Amino acid sequence: MSIFDRRPGAFQLFFVLLASLLMFSAIVNFYRYASSPTDENWFTDLKSNLQIIKPIPAVPESQYRSSAGSDFMISDSLRVGDILLEVNGKRVARKEQLNERLQALSQAKGMFMTVHRLSENRRYTYFVFADALPPESIREIPSSVYVFDVFEGGASDRAGMKKGDLIVRINQQALHNSYQADQILRRAQIGKSIEYQVLRGSRLLTLEVSLARFGFRLPVLIMLLAGMLYMGVGSFLALRRPQYRSARLLGMAFLLFGFAFAVVVKRDIAPDFFTYFRDYASMIGLFLGVTLWLHSSYYFPKKCCNLQKPWFQMSLYAIAAIFAILIITEKLTPNFGINAGILTLLLYHFLTRLILRKKMSSEYKKLNRYIFWSIITIIPLATLVQVLLFSSTNAINMGYIGLLYGILPLIYLYTIGRYRLMHLDLRVRKNIQYTLFSISWILFICIAALAFLFYLAEIQFDLPRLRFTGSSIEIVDSTVSANQGVRLERIVLLLFGIAGTFAFWKIGQWGQRAIDKKYFRTQHDYRRAASELAEVMASKLNMADLARGVVEKLAEFMHLKRVGVLFFRDEADCCCWQAHGFENAKWEAFCINVQDKMIEFLRRMPNEVRMSVEYMPAAMQELFIEHKFRHVIPIRHKDKLVGVLLVGEKLSESPFHQDDLELLASVARQASVAIENSFLYEELAEQERLKHELKIARQIQLASLPQATPEIQGLQISGVSIPASEVGGDYFDYLNGKPGYLTIIVGDVSGKGTSAALYMSKIQGIFRSLFSFNLSPRELFIHANQLLAPDMDKQYFVTALGVAFQTPKRKLTLARAGHLPLFHFQNNSHKVELITPKGLG
Incomplete structure (x- = not known):
């Protein structure tokens, strides 16, 4: 088998030829059996x-x-x-x-x-x-x-x-x-x-x-079908995954198993070439199939480390070859030789696995547990049934063990499908399961009803002796006429037939409802769905709550595996996304990856109300299919794209019908208004938030201004600042270093609002820090400018006016940095003088 690791195509060709030969031989054997003369x-x-x-x-x-x-x-x-x-x-x-x-x-x-x-x-x-x-x-x-x-x-x-x-x-x-x-x-x-x-x-x-012209018993057919099941499963694995050694070994093993099972029952007139080929091929195939099957257990369900020893593999094939030769040379009878050989192989394999069991990984044991328990259950049970039937009066009934052995390949398929082994996805879609179960249930009810009616026809009713005379019915002891007895029996049969048919009809309805519920095929109440969705959209003003409510209701009513919604602001930014049936991290990564492409694509198709992902560009289509989305429903408000619904498969895996698509389109229309309202609500909420924050900022700014007026002998001081808006860049401060000395700063930052207020707060901190060095107003402004200029935006500037009072010397020092001139009121003359020092401003 190692030669095929590098040439899987050659293995496929070899397998196709061998499988064709064996399947054809099995069918020919069955035909010869069924068409040969039989006295039954x-x-x-x-x-x-x-x-x-x-x-x-x-x-x-x-x-x-x-x-x-x-x-x-x-x-x-x-x-x-x-x-x-x-x-x-x-x-x-x-x-x-x-x-x-x-x-x-x-x-x-x-x-x-x-x-x-x-x-x-x-x-x-x-x-x-x-x-x-x-x-x-x-x-x-x-x-x-x-x-x-x-x-x-x-x-x-x-x-x-x-x-x-x-x-x-x-x-x-x-x-x-x-x-x-x-x-x-x-x-x-x-x-x-x-x-x-x-x-x-x-x-x-x-x-x-x-003699019958053509006939066979049910056990013979069961054995043939069991063999064909093995050959079919083996062919599927070997031809789908020829590059895997486990698939090749299992495929060959099941193919040879299946052939041996399919031809185990035979009926020959005289020996010919076909009988010799069939008998030797089935005997050799059975030995080789068992050996390949045991060999495959070290590669399936995954490689079993440290167990792939050449001496073990060669020993298995050597044991099989020895018993085959002994049977061919008539040293052993076929029945005894085959049973003894297979038992020897199984015991040898069991003992080897028992010795090396500690080297098996926990993952291998986990993946292999279904196969292991099915083998130790099916093989002993089938052997017991075979012994009992062989010793019974009807040995041909041994064909019924095909029902037991037929479970084994199905267990292998289940294990492969459950754990996605060999990169095979064997899951049967739910819509196919639903169809199969529904048809099977209907057939069962019909067959049971017909069997009941046939059973009624065979029953001999011991009816009371009734005599119909005109308008009366009498119970008599004497024998009634044959016509009256037949008439009464027909009436009773008719009543029982009607009652039985009605009972089976009700049972059929009950069973079908159970199947519908199991596979999510219950009828949707779209009127109730539309009503509840409208209620959600009317009551949810927050975008996240609205999106979550929409996807949860859609998933609930339409039984969807996954559904998502995205909201777009100004047809540019995705401002909200919610999904059902998605992991949060994967959903967020998907939305970030696809939002710009999806907006651009949907804007190019303004007239589409819904579309399948199959009509999207190849790159987007691949991405959507990978994430299991099937339909895209744009959400537009007054021809403006405000969102999109992404809909995946139904839990029932059935196609979307016209009613489903109309409901989705209706939801999109209702959601467009709700999304627009949500945008307005968020804008109002943002405005309210900013208003509240500005109010707090005004309180903070006012609190940063002097809250108490210093008392300096010889001076009367008062000051107030009233900004034009909630906050601004107006500023004044009292810097009092020592008794009799006071520096007053009045400043203004260009512009209004929060930016000016922030610069004002920064300037206030700088002035207070620098004043601790006993600087004059001029020096204070020079150093402050050096600190402010590198980090201040070019569109902003600050003006300031500084006055230093020295009351013991009755002296005032004035410095102006681009601010308005100083008004000087002389109390003696009651005149106001405008003092404008040199410089800009």
Whole structure:
């Protein structure tokens, strides 16, 4: 198999040829089986030709031994038609052998006789007294074959053949064994009658049996279908994933398994090339299939480290080859050799796995657990069923074990699909599951109803004797006329039929509702959905709440796997996104990646109310399909794109119908108004927030201005600042270094509003920090300018006026930095003087 690691295409070709040959051979074998002449009974060789023809009083062995040979009653007998097998444990098949045994035991009180009771196909052992055994009670019959089963309703059953009959002749030809009987039967003409001479008890009967033209039993069909299932699963794995060694090993194993199962039941007229090919191919295929299957367990469900030893692999194939050679050379019988070989392989594999179990990873055990438990359940159970059926009267029923073995490939497929092994997605879509279950349920109800009606037709009703006389009904003791009895029975049957049909109809409805609920096929109440969605849109003003409410309601009403919504502001920015059925991180990454492309795409299609992702550009289409979205529904308000709905599959995995698409379009229309209202609400909320923040900023700014007027002897001081807006750049401050000295700063930042207020706050801090160095107003402005100029925006500037009072010296120092001139009021002259120092401003 390693040669195919590099050449998977060569393996596919080889596998196709081999699979075609084996499947064709399996079909040919089934056709030959079904079309060959059959009398629809099952017979085998007799173990002895000695028949009991008169009842012989006897005591069952267990009763005789428990009474120790005394104080017992003769409670049973050897019956007419029993076949004598043994006397005191010694096999007897001919009259001469029986006479020899009886002479050897002539002095004994009695003897143990083992008989084959043909009607029951069971062996019994009795103790028979010597004086109760007359010579004429046992006779030797001609060579014959024993019929141990008759197919009910088949050709032999219709001719009157019974289980336990002995076939002595077929078409006047004497029989020596069952093989000769089978060959005579196979050479008969289909559709013609053949003559059977059968011995039933002590009577010789002649039966005319018409051979069936084409027929097979259900177990044969089950075994064929089980084999085809194996071959189909093997072909699927090998041809879909030829590059994986695990798929190649499993594929070959299942193919060979399947062929062996499909041809296990055969019916040949004479050996030919096909029979030799089929028998050898099935035998070799069974050994090789088991070996490949065991070999595959070290690569599937994943590689089992440190267990892929060449000596182990070679040992498996060597064991299989040895047993195959022993069977081919007839050193072992096929049945014994095959069973012994397979058992040896399984034991060897089990012991090796037991020794190396500690080297198996926990992940391997986890992936393999379903297969492991199915194997240790199915194989012993199937073996037990096979042993029980083989020892029963109808060995052909062994075909029913195909039902058990057919579970194994399905378990493999389940494991592959559950864990996505070999990169295969084997999940059956829910819409297909729903269809299959619905059809199966309807068929079951119809078949059950028909069976009930047929059963009614077979029932013999013990009805009361009613007599209809004009307008009255009487119950009488005497027998009523046949017409009245038939009429009454028909009425009762009609009533029961109507009641039964109604009951099955209701049961069918109940079951279908359960299936609909399981697969999310319940009818949607779109009117209620539209009403509740409208309520959500009317009550949710916040964008996040609105988006979340829309996707949750849509997912609830339409049973969606996933649904998302995006809101766009000014057809440019995605300002909100919410989704159902998505991980938050993945959804956010998807929205960031796709929002610009989606806006551009939808703006180019202003007339589309909904579209499938299949009509999107290739790159977007691939991205949307990867994230399992199927439909895109634009949300527009007055021809402006305000959002988009992204809709994934339904939980039922059924297609979207016209009602679904109309509901989505309706939701988009309602949502457009709600989104626009949400934008307005957010704008109002933003304005209110800014107004509130400005109010707080005004309070902070006013609080940063001097809250108390300093008291300086010789000065009367007062000051106030009233900004034109909530906040501004106006500023004044008292800088009081020591008694009798006061510096007053008055300033203004260009512009209004928060930016001016922020610069004002910064300037205030700088002035207060610098004043601690006892600087004059001029020096204060120079140093402040050096600190402010590098970081201040070019469109802003600051003007200031500084006055330093020295009351002990009655001196005033004035510095102006571009600010308005100083008004000086002289109290003596009651005049106002405008003082304008040199400089800009």
